[in-house]
Amino acid sequence: MTLVVAAPLAQAQTLVPNAHLDSGLAPWAQFVSLPPDPPGAGSEPAWAATPDVDGNPASGSATIHVSTAVPATNAASGIAQCFDFSQPTGVNFVNYGMAFRVPATTARDGSVSATVEIRLFSGAGCNGFLAGGSQGQALTAANVPADTWYRLADVGFVPAPTAVTAASAQIRGYLRQTGAAPGQTDYPISLDHFVLVLNSTTPVSLQRFDVE
16 A cells, blocks of 8 residues: 655744654643634644654654543644744745644544644734634545644745734644544544744655555
8 A cells, every 4th residue: 555645844844842852842832712602622642752753762652542432523632832033024925834643543533633723923922813814624534534644734825914923823623523423532643843933934745654
């Protein structure tokens, strides 16, 4: 069987601190949705030495969970962090994304989706919301084979209606309930290689993996 997946972008191209989860989780922290969205729930996120998107023994990934014990469309759980830019920056468009991997033990029944989200702010410390975007993929057996790394990305998000000047950003990686009936009460997946690049589009090449 041949699988074609998007290759991760180089570490030097991203502004996200600890984007590759090399040796731990910090400064990432747990993110759960809060009212007015349905409250999210899930086990505390954790760093794991394996799997790593590059198979690098000196790196790792984050394991996140969403609990569907109480089904609630759009309830979410995962990780997030806020970081300041070196100086306020005019932003015309944003290239952002992450890699995710679904273990064989996680049901790919369409009841949850993997999501990466970016939010831009006018002030330091993620104050003064300006604009945000997100990309998601429902976890279904037809679209997401188990134990395979995939990339979610938007290489040209435009903070409509015009360019903005941003001083900080928040990036989130999470699982979101879709409203389909869940087949289990806990859904864990792995996240790795977060990307956030301002005003620059870097093509994402494809790698071919042959799996017996």
